[in-house]
Amino acid sequence: MMFDPLEAEVLDRAVGLVVSSCKAVFGSSLLCVTLKGSAVKGDFITGYSDLDFHVFLKPEVMDGENVPKYEYAVQFQRAFGQVSPEDFEVSQFQIYFINSEKYPNDWAPPVDGTYKIILGALPKAARELDDGAYIHFAEQHLSLSSIEYSRRSNVVRFVDKPDNRIAYNVRLLGATLKNYMYSISVLLTKEPKVAFRLGLDKMIALVEEGIGSEGHFLTFFEYVSDWRRIRQDPEYARKAFREGIQALNEIASWRRD
16 A cells, blocks of 8 residues: 655645634634544555544534534634645545534544644543443444445445546545444454554554455555546546445454354
């Protein structure tokens, strides 16, 4: 696979745009900004990977656990809407807004080593949990009904798309697959804080051996590591999609057993 971390100047510029927009819109209600995922862990794939941010806000600007009040959402979109992910060679900016006093119940809180604090300090509501709690999250996430629903919904989203849109669906499938792989790694190792820190290459090896895969995980990510070709060659993208669905099928078979 071809990992290609963003140049420091490009990443700094992207981070700066997110933070400046957050400050302009939320002001003193902005408490913390973190950068998560492949940009931190070193397994970034140019064009395919996201830039993932968590923005922690005071409750008065939030509508629940992870949705800002609509007037702030409109203001932020206006402030950030001119930023083009393609200019940074990323799939998209994935910016999640979180109530600083109530971390979403169905999210596993972040583990040290998987994020970088850009601004402020992580609130107590997002504090790291004990191993048992993360194992419980993984068990719930890997329910057979969830896996089969994900497989079917990815196929439904794919089936009627024009050739110039299927790369987007391959990207969605990859995100789904990677989330399941983290949960599998937690259950296989029983060491969640080790599992969440794994780079993609090591996680693929662990998962494929652990569930008896025929190599569909590795093949899928080898395909998407050439993201330019995924976007330009529909048949190549279709092959990637098939491998990702086969990997989901293997997860479902493993859970049935």
